[in-house]
Amino acid sequence: MSTIIYGIITSVILALYAVGFSLTYGISGLANFAHGALYILAGYISWNLMNYLGLPFLASAPLAVVACALVGFIIYWGLLLRVRGIPLSELVVTFAAGVAILELLTWRGFYGISYSLPVFVEGGVEIWGVAVDAQRLLVIAVGVALVVLLYLFVHYTKIGLAFRGMAQNERTALSVGIESDWIGALSLALGSALAGLAAVVVLPLGMMESSVGYEVLIYALAVAIVGGLESTPGMVVASFVIGFGQRITASYIGPKWMIIVPLAAIVLVLAVRPSGLFGKFKELEERV
Amino acid sequence: MQPPDVKIRRKRLDRGIKARTDSVFVIAAPGDIIYVLAPRVLPVVALLILPFFLSEYHQEVLVHASVVGLLALSWDLLACCGLFSLGQSLFFGVGAYMAGMMDYYLHLSIWIGLPLATLSGGAICSILLAPVVRLKGVYFAMVTLMLPLLFRKIIEASGLLGGTLGLSTRGSFPNEWVAVYLGIIVFLGVLFGLRKLIDSDYGLVLKAIRDDDRAVMSAGINIYARKVQALFVAGSIASFAGAFLTYRYEFVGFSVFAWDYAILPLAAAALGGPGTFAGAALGSMILVPLSEALRAMGGLRIASYCLVLMVSIIALPEGIFSFLERKYHQFESLVEVK
Amino acid sequence: MPGETLLKVRGLRKSFGGVIAVGNVGFELKQGDFLGIIGPNGAGKTTLVNMITGFVRPDGGKVYFKGKDITGSRPYDIANLGIARTFQMVRLFYHLPAYKNLIIPLCSKRISRIRGGRFGERDEVALDLLDDVGFERDSYVPYKQAGSLPHGYLKRLDLARALALRPEVLILDELFSGMSMAEVAGVLPLMEKLSDKGLTIIMIEHRLRELFKVAHRVMVLTFGQKIAEGPPDEVMQSDEVKKAYLGTDVELGESGRD
Structure with missing residues (x-):
């Protein structure tokens, strides 16, 4: 029973890690390799706001999310805009920006147990005989709400439709008056904000150090690869596959083998269905 | 002083010999021979005699530069056929661990272990990544970025292959000079070999795959097979670098998957100018000594590589090498615009 | 037959x-x-x-x-069997000299089986093919960058590329x-x-x-x-x-x- 409940929790956390990454990719085709760095940056900002400015966590958390969005926006306008359209350069720039942020945080001494965020809600409940603290329930709620909201946003609002237009054909989108630079910057900002949101919700569960950023990036990428880029249902399913895989491995084989699961999932998926569980295998198609 | 209303522009003219060597291959005048040979021979000679004048520490730096150079060259080869790797440390680490295993578990001598680790490392990498070459380029970047991180975590967590302690190997090079010269000679050999390869018809096909894979397919060429071949060659080159360092330090640990070996080659190739190989080599010869000088910065080292990487991608997209090449082949003068 | x-x-x-x-x-x-x-x-x-x-x-x-x-089957396997095609929107390698575009099909399995082409010989074959589709052989046209050629030449270059496979x-x-x-x-x-x-x-x-x-x-x-x-x-x-x-x-x- 506890495997199931904690499996769900782990899976939702993975989905939270991945949602920003896959949103940005889905909209503007940008693989934001700075995702993990932005995640941990949100934790860092919110911790500093609390400890140096004395803000309550409920105030510092949203501020951190906004700051993250801002950083994402700056990465786009300051760096990516200059190399937009050169896929190699885009990849390298987000990657380098991400590693630079993480290494700077490490250099500032941002590791160890002295850093942790408080939980939003105290206490816990018992579900079918398994004790679950309230924060974990909050994580699930936020995760579910986010996925639903995103689906509605992308499919039913004007700007969401503009996003989808961009994803399908940038040039056509340009010609009907959608400014691709703005949309690109917004997509990166939104993705970064989601990374920040995930951070302030998930980070209180554990300790906070810069190496977590790499872990988040690994999981976000693993989920994206297993589920197939550009696919929201794929992302959700992949989170659950990896999440439950990890929980089951931890319970029955041993916690130290948990990290093998994403690797095994990736290798399996690549061998059987390289484009991911839900990815469209468009490799050869030429539109008529 | 120029009067303010006179406009000046830069005039560029190809040097005569350059214009001729585009199609004519017979060069007789001694000046021309020197012009063609000097940029090729001088660096080679310099690299070969340099170790005699260096202290042991600086020799070490030179060897390290060659190793990073090999990684950068292997990155450049992959980039030539449209595979953008963000984790050269994957190939490097696989080679290093293969060498460690050859020695630690099988007790093979270095002269068997080194080539074997090189080839098996290349083979493992190409098998591992073969499914990915069928997908869009971003998948290759994603997978190469995460695999080294993941391998590192697995070795750390599970205690496989020596875990956090690493493997201490016994075999090593007979003496310093063999190691130094092996590193330099392989580096130079790979550099010129790849330049030759990319100019051949085979290289032409590789570059064509990057430009338009569909047109290459309709020309009856199995692009996936070609990409895997390139992957094998590049993987072997980087694996050699890893195996070489394992034997040199008589140790292999999960630090081989560290960022240094992923970002430094990338920064070197980007700084020197991708696609030319000489650029990647030049970049690593500049960056590695520089990073040794900056060793005092400690934790900021990697952040500074990232900075170099971003600046060269954004501000110097053509790279230092292409710039120097142009200067070498052209006259430049300022002329008045009439 | x-x-x-x-x-x-x-x-x-x-x-x-x-x-x-x-x-x-x-x-x-x-x-x-x-x-x-x-x-x-x-x-x-x-x-x-x-x-x-x-x-x-x-x-x-x-x-x-x-x-x-x-x-x-995969496009390259079909091409190797001897079915060659041109594209409606030409797909060429614009930064290469025109005749080098033909080197690529000449490197395919099908052609290396027909003619043990060695480096250098392929260039000759490529120029012959271009001659067939009406590129002036002794002019500089075959050596120009494909990207700088007018549309009609590109179309014919694409044709030559298909013919280079010696299709059936x-x-x-x-x-x-x-x-x-x-x-x-x-x-x-x-x-x-x-x-x-x-x-x-x-x-x-x-x-x-x-x-x-x-x-x-x-x-x-x-x-x-x-x-x-x-x-x-x-x-x-x-x-x-x-x-x-x-x-x-x-x-x-x-x-x-x-």
Whole structure:
């Protein structure tokens, strides 16, 4: 029973890690390799706001999310805009920006147990005989709400439709008056904000150090690869596959083998269905 | 002083010999021979005699530069056929661990272990990544970025292959000079070999795959097979670098998957100018000594590589090498615009 | 040998997101045939070609080449069997000199089997091929960057690239679109010569006058359906064809697709 409940929790956390990454990719085709760095940056900002400015966590958390969005926006306008359209350069720039942020945080001494965020809600409940603290329930709620909201946003609002237009054909989108630079910057900002949101919700569960950023990036990428880029249902399913895989491995084989699961999932998926569980295998198609 | 209303522009003219060597291959005048040979021979000679004048520490730096150079060259080869790797440390680490295993578990001598680790490392990498070459380029970047991180975590967590302690190997090079010269000679050999390869018809096909894979397919060429071949060659080159360092330090640990070996080659190739190989080599010869000088910065080292990487991608997209090449082949003068 | 069935297409189907691009099209080609495929824009001609050459996986139906099922094979395998194609929007390597574009097909398995080409020899073969499609051999044109050549040359370069494979079936996807009258007049005799030599050709074309000069047989597609097949003059007499083709697409000359 506890495997199931904690499996769900782990899976939702993975989905939270991945949602920003896959949103940005889905909209503007940008693989934001700075995702993990932005995640941990949100934790860092919110911790500093609390400890140096004395803000309550409920105030510092949203501020951190906004700051993250801002950083994402700056990465786009300051760096990516200059190399937009050169896929190699885009990849390298987000990657380098991400590693630079993480290494700077490490250099500032941002590791160890002295850093942790408080939980939003105290206490816990018992579900079918398994004790679950309230924060974990909050994580699930936020995760579910986010996925639903995103689906509605992308499919039913004007700007969401503009996003989808961009994803399908940038040039056509340009010609009907959608400014691709703005949309690109917004997509990166939104993705970064989601990374920040995930951070302030998930980070209180554990300790906070810069190496977590790499872990988040690994999981976000693993989920994206297993589920197939550009696919929201794929992302959700992949989170659950990896999440439950990890929980089951931890319970029955041993916690130290948990990290093998994403690797095994990736290798399996690549061998059987390289484009991911839900990815469209468009490799050869030429539109008529 | 120029009067303010006179406009000046830069005039560029190809040097005569350059214009001729585009199609004519017979060069007789001694000046021309020197012009063609000097940029090729001088660096080679310099690299070969340099170790005699260096202290042991600086020799070490030179060897390290060659190793990073090999990684950068292997990155450049992959980039030539449209595979953008963000984790050269994957190939490097696989080679290093293969060498460690050859020695630690099988007790093979270095002269068997080194080539074997090189080839098996290349083979493992190409098998591992073969499914990915069928997908869009971003998948290759994603997978190469995460695999080294993941391998590192697995070795750390599970205690496989020596875990956090690493493997201490016994075999090593007979003496310093063999190691130094092996590193330099392989580096130079790979550099010129790849330049030759990319100019051949085979290289032409590789570059064509990057430009338009569909047109290459309709020309009856199995692009996936070609990409895997390139992957094998590049993987072997980087694996050699890893195996070489394992034997040199008589140790292999999960630090081989560290960022240094992923970002430094990338920064070197980007700084020197991708696609030319000489650029990647030049970049690593500049960056590695520089990073040794900056060793005092400690934790900021990697952040500074990232900075170099971003600046060269954004501000110097053509790279230092292409710039120097142009200067070498052209006259430049300022002329008045009439 | 002549008369042997080379390419057999049975009931090919493909739809893109609910729109039927090609529905149940089949035909047969004997060695030496010259088939023209015509039809209004969006009739599914290019999709049909893409399915035959492996670029689009059909939803249903079969393609046989020399009795062997090649449905869903990879494009390079099909090309290596001897089915070469040109593209409607030419796909070339623009930064390479024109003749170097032909090195790529000459590196394929099919050609290295025919001629043990060594480095250097391929350049010669490439120049010969360009000569065939009307590049002036002794001029500098074959050596110019492909990107700097005018459209008509690019089309012919694409043709030469297909011919470099020494195909048994040549599929031309709107080769003449965008070519000047003079250029078309220059290429037509080549088509006739290749056909006389026994090359099997499928030609998708909007320029009917030129097509009818060379094609032995014409197939008409509209909305993904085959509505007629037969000798050119016979097909154009059919009322159905007149309605479908001339009714919707009056311009018979240039086509401005994509």
